[in-house]
Amino acid sequence: APANDTSTASPGGASPAASATCAKDQLPLTTPGKLTIGTDKPAFEPWFKNDDPSNGQGFESAVAYAVAQKLGFTKDEVTWAVVPFDSSFAPGPKKFDFDVNQISISPERQKAVDFSQGYYAVKQAVVALDGSKFAGATTLAELKDAKIGVQAGTTSLQAVQRVIQPTSDPSVYNQQIDAISALKNKQIDAIVVDLPTGFYVTAAQVENSKIVGQFAATGETPEEFGLLLQKGSGLTSCVDKAVGDLKASGELATIETQWLTGSAGAPELK
Amino acid sequence: MTGGEASPGAPTPSDDSAASVAPEVPTGSDGPVASATSEGPAASAAASEGSAVPPALAEWTKSDRQIRREADLRRRARRSTSVATASTIVVATVLIVGVTASPGWPRVQETFFSPSQFVDAFPDVWRGFLLNVKIFLIAEPLILIVGLVVALVRTLRSPVFFPLRAVAVFYTDIFRGIPTILLIYLFGFGIPALALQGAPSDPVTLGIIGLVLSYGAYVAEVFRSGIESVHPSQRAAARSLALSHGQTMRYVVVPQAARRVIPPLLNDFVSLQKDTALVAVLGPLEALRQASIHAAETFNYTPYMCAALVFIALTVPMARLTDHLAARTARRQMAGGHL
Amino acid sequence: MTGGEASPGAPTPSDDSAASVAPEVPTGSDGPVASATSEGPAASAAASEGSAVPPALAEWTKSDRQIRREADLRRRARRSTSVATASTIVVATVLIVGVTASPGWPRVQETFFSPSQFVDAFPDVWRGFLLNVKIFLIAEPLILIVGLVVALVRTLRSPVFFPLRAVAVFYTDIFRGIPTILLIYLFGFGIPALALQGAPSDPVTLGIIGLVLSYGAYVAEVFRSGIESVHPSQRAAARSLALSHGQTMRYVVVPQAARRVIPPLLNDFVSLQKDTALVAVLGPLEALRQASIHAAETFNYTPYMCAALVFIALTVPMARLTDHLAARTARRQMAGGHL
Amino acid sequence: MSLLTVEGVWKNYHHHSVLRGIDLEVAPHEVVCLIGASGSGKSTLLRCVNLLESIDDGAIYLDGSEITDVRIDPDDVRKRIGMVFQSYNLFPHMTVLDNVTLAPRKVHKVRPEQAEAEARELLARFGLADKAGEYPDRLSGGQQQRVAIVRSLATQPRLLLLDEVTSALDPTLVTEVLSVIRELKDAGMTMIIATHEMSFARDIADAVCFLEGGVLLEHGSPEQIFTAPEHPRTRGFLQRVLDAGRL
Amino acid sequence: MSLLTVEGVWKNYHHHSVLRGIDLEVAPHEVVCLIGASGSGKSTLLRCVNLLESIDDGAIYLDGSEITDVRIDPDDVRKRIGMVFQSYNLFPHMTVLDNVTLAPRKVHKVRPEQAEAEARELLARFGLADKAGEYPDRLSGGQQQRVAIVRSLATQPRLLLLDEVTSALDPTLVTEVLSVIRELKDAGMTMIIATHEMSFARDIADAVCFLEGGVLLEHGSPEQIFTAPEHPRTRGFLQRVLDAGRL
Ligand SMILES: Nc1ncnc2c1ncn2[C@@H]1O[C@H](COP(=O)(O)OP(=O)(O)OP(=O)(O)O)[C@@H](O)[C@H]1O
């Protein structure tokens, strides 16, 4: 996952400037009549399937279409735009109506962009090769001396720095493939990714690897992914409401169980 | 374009018949000025720069001594060449065997040199590469213009132009100092953020702006050094003909400078060709980005090799051309030419 | 190091007293060979290259005409300079007002120039930058060695060395053609994947290997052009003294080439300084990576400005030094010097 | 009235004076040769006359009007003066014809066809008719200098300055250039010639000036200067030239 | 026995022969001057003798043994021959002293102190004692050429080749270099001198060779060559030099 983030976040920090109605024809869209949704390329499993966000498969693709439906758009009225993580938060006009890219909500980020309320509460997990030195770790303290790799632009890095506080600087890679190559090459001892990605990595990407464990919730507010919108966007309240409705109706939970493995089987690291 | 076709000093077949051990030289007649055909001492002097008279090789028959000597030389050359070749082959073989026999080789081969991955990635990488080429083709002329203008501003010597010159110096200093990728970030995300009427927001355009400003600073310096390398006497000669500063630059200095800067310029363009990949940070799917997408998808680095190949296919010929031109320039300068 | 301290031709205070409208010149005595002190024509000839005799300015009193002329000149210069300055200021002001008055300016200011973000990011960026500097300092000497060796191999003219030369040519061509970042990928992930005994796996080391091989190819070309720019007569002079090819290179050609290539070399080092950032793809936290981490965390680009600043702080002085040296070299070459 | 008047001209570089109050008059159709050791200021004087250098004192008049006045456009002056240098004279990226027609076309705004016709005529007059299309580096040194002279004549200058036009030439090529200059004298061209060729100076000059250390030490007819120099320094200089086998 | 024997030497460049069967003998202590127009092959011949060029036919013997044999190490030959070029002679990055001591130290393995002492002695002998610490570009052209000669003498060569050592010099600087060569002749040095200075050649040479188009057309005593040249081409050449005021 290119930009899956965790950090303390207040869920649903929606803009108060909510437009009165969320009628489809009154929404201020980038392209009239179309809902443009952004995500990075490639789009990773389990969030998307086959690097094709428009197939409705994968967790985030399904969520995006569910939100679109709530806003009154048919599948045909949804278009996808490639938005690299770095440019998703660039100031200025956006080429998407909202961006779904495993972006964690944080107060700092909310100064720059709008978020919907969270659609997924994420936890970080540690992945190591079977039989490696740190594969049997059960506590965070045991991981202190590990050389840990993370992906740039994710909040896994902050999690590592705050929770594990390793003795040596973590390695930060542009892409997950690089982190995984380094793991395979034994240049690093473990990688930290969000839990769904972790499951996917161990199941499909790295043979003989295992999830060492997941981080315990850090106390305060849980880390959540939110949909990203232009700062002050007129869509924010509607999108936020749509997510809220999905949550309330249990639809979101259904999508989650369909596409994401549960957190069972990943012991919590103390 | 009258006459002058037969270059003096070069032997022509018709000379052979007349050639003898002491070949004929046109003896000095009256002054060269009087003779409208420019024969006489002038012509013979020109010819004598090549060699007093075109001597043909025909009359030379190799002596036995020379034939023996050359056979000797060939034998010695053959011996040492084969030693060298053999040792090179041995070293190369050891290297190749060492790498391919290493425990990780199958994995490396699979990860970096997978033919099927190559075939899969190639169309996309190629499509991306066309974008690189497009960016390059648009950026290059703009860079040349920016570079030339800035360089010309820096040649203005009068104190009147101090502020302008200061701007040019500031520009070249700062923009050479910042990593190109940062400039692309800055322009790519900064200009749209200003939300100005009519400001471009297309990432490719913005990336090109960043590249132009970054490379413009380099090219300005290249042009400036080229301009300064033109011998001051050329400038004096032009000014003494009452050409103005602008005319001197335009007709005399810049054309000569342009030829001299072609090699370093091409060097910069080889780099530019590679740095078009940086525009990827703004989103466009150029070759490297396409390769990295494929790599990320398949967890295989072969697409990068694919990208390396398309880049090499363009940059190596360009680099060779550069070398060739540089060598020619150097030869020219050695030959001196100028009286 | 005997004598020769008083440079001939330069006026010394003691000359002033003796100076007259027609200053004294040592008249030619016997031949210079006989006189052990090298006075006589030789010395006077040397002096006359500066000027026949050091003429002091003391005796020159400005005429009224000249005083008026200079006042006139100053007046004209002042007028045009102020016009130029005013217009520059106007343009600059319009530009600044235009940007800051744009609707997006407050957002831009907040996103790119936030002091608090700057303060937050600076320590990490600085720490990262120290790694850049370290990589640079290790890579630089290695690059010089690789470049020099490859360049020297390419100067070998004998056919015996053909295979070696071929390897050198192949190396420079390929490694100049591939984007540096690709080389770093290849070495950074390829070498550890080989799982060879004793092969390095530390990303910084691997990154340095990639940089060295990439820049080594460039620097080899720079050295080669420097070596070829040494006038062939210098080589002939050395060989005629019975120095071997190696000795000629070592004592005569390379020292002269080294001086000439300093400017282009420094140029390459400015680029290297910036390209150390590419090692980030292998994991190390250098300045640009630190900046991007901060930017991703806060969705604010100010950390990039922070990185730009630390880079400028190093590259601009280096670029200025390069320019200065290049200008000095150019002046030297103009002066000609060599008989 | 004299064509050119140089009046108390000083020129300083950094810490020394290269010209130290030069006075010189050149009448129309007169040929003046400047002689003197290397560094005596011959080239500098010529460059000052052509306004390629600013002077530090004194004044220079051409046709009676001051050309060193700050209000004068140097290019207007240079239109009336031709100059040929020791070396690096021709523009190597242009053909002989382009070299010759550049100034007429761009400065004097002569129509291209006319400029070309005139240039060809001049080239033919100096035995270079068949070189019009050549690039300078295909010419011998002597031919190059002849083209340079033709180029400076193409704008019909009032005054021609020649700065050691033969000293970069192989001795066997010198003759052809010198005979061009002789022909110009016969055609009535006013010239100032800095030269190391004493025999030529003696032969062609109406007046010879001996410079040393930026001072015009002696000025007279060639007979007087070469056979009975007044100043001991002139004698010393000529003696040294004689020793080198060059008189 | 002759010191140097050149026997039927040919040298080809691309499509023409620059030397066309040169035969020449130089006895010990003899001074041979090569004269001829530019491009006649003087420099090429000297370069062949010093093995800076390979020859295409013929043979060259030094002290009776063939130096053009393929088994001979050229550096061994060059140790016994000194050569001074027209220009770009000195190494600009070394002081005069280092220029002079380089070959003795690195090639002849003389101890540094001894090399320096000998170099200083030689420099003093040629009036350059106080220039030992200077860099070449601080010297006048004449001084530079004198240093170049000293440098080639420092390895005590059997034979000295001088290639137009004065033609890049200002005429007023020529004398000092020529007098050095005169002194060398008096000291008994064997020399081959390519020169354009006819009066000097007449004065110093034991034998003069006239080259044209790579052929040694005439070889004789200076009196014979300069006053009664046999070959009409020699006469033509000398006439042209005379026209240029250089005899
Ligand atoms: N641009 C300059 N800066 C400093 N000094 C200069 C400059 N140009 C010339 N000079 C000095 O001015 C003096 C006179 O030079 P000039 O070229 O006029 O002499 P010249 O008589 O023409 O000599 P030559 O016969 O060698 O051409 C010399 O001492 C020279 O070093």
Ligand SMILES: Nc1ncnc2c1ncn2[C@@H]1O[C@H](COP(=O)(O)OP(=O)(O)OP(=O)(O)O)[C@@H](O)[C@H]1O
């Ligand atoms: N490296 C080379 N390649 C091709 N031709 C060459 C080369 N070197 C010399 N020549 C040619 O060989 C001929 C003889 O040249 P050389 O330098 O020996 O003449 P020279 O008598 O020394 O002339 P000068 O008086 O000008 O020094 C000339 O025609 C020249 O062009």
Ligand SMILES: [Mg+2]
């Ligand atoms: Mg001069």
Ligand SMILES: [Mg+2]
């Ligand atoms: Mg020669």
